[in-house]
Amino acid sequence: MHIHAEAAERHTLSILVDDEAGILARVAGMFTARGYNIDSLTVAHATEDLSISRITIVTSGSAAMMEQIIAQVDRLVPVHRVVDLTAQGPHVERELALIKVAGVGENRIEALRLADVYRARVVDATTASFVFELTGSSEKVNSFIAMLQEVGLVEVARTGVVAISRGKEAA
Structure with a gap:
């Protein structure tokens, strides 16, 4: 019997967070601690009052790996929302x-x-x-x-x- 590992796909994640010190390091740390490579990472203010920032991360992994990392990032206190734009559809x-x-x-x-x-x-x-x-x-x-x-x-x-x-x- 042959078992195939799920193929790693490129995913683009959009993460809305409170703009506070250390949040970028905490989010990136969730990836590195689990051995997930970050291909691209950007962060900038997402609201006019500068209170919310958008972190955009491009990474690769199986659907199961992505579900796991999204759930873990979503549990971080200053995180408002994590969206896998790739899985969501057109972006x-x-x-x-x-x-x-x-x-x-x-x-x-x-x-x-x-x-x-x-x-x-x-x-x-x-x-x-x-x-x-x-x-x-x-x-x-x-x-x-x-x-x-x-x-x-x-x-x-x-x-x-x-x-x-x-x-x-x-x-």
């Missing part, structure tokens, strides 16, 4: 990257051509380098970075994924 994910490319001549021309194809904006330029700003899915950012490695990629800074569910309902 929007975006990431911002700043990408520095150095090059002259043909490499410079090719970097600008690629930026046009990917709809990246030039946010800084010198005679020998550019800094591009690109917003999109992680896959789009990864693809643009891979293409720029051929023409003088120097450095990359990424925000990590931010995500929100589609439709008229709030998290």
Whole structure:
């Protein structure tokens, strides 16, 4: 008899918390203590009065693992709500990257051509380098970075994924 382990899937979690010291470390600690890798983590205020923050975590695991981690995170006192956006259905994910490319001549021309194809904006330029700003899915950012490695990629800074569910309902 053959037993198959549940496949690990990519999940995007949205966690609304009271904005208080130490909560990010406590939430991240729940993942690391159980050996779950965090692929991306972002946090920012979610309300105008700055009292609530949204933590967005991208991780991988089986459905059973996700249920377990969601239940554990949900039990933390300053946590208001944990939503697995992946399991919930349609949602929007975006990431911002700043990408520095150095090059002259043909490499410079090719970097600008690629930026046009990917709809990246030039946010800084010198005679020998550019800094591009690109917003999109992680896959789009990864693809643009891979293409720029051929023409003088120097450095990359990424925000990590931010995500929100589609439709008229709030998290």
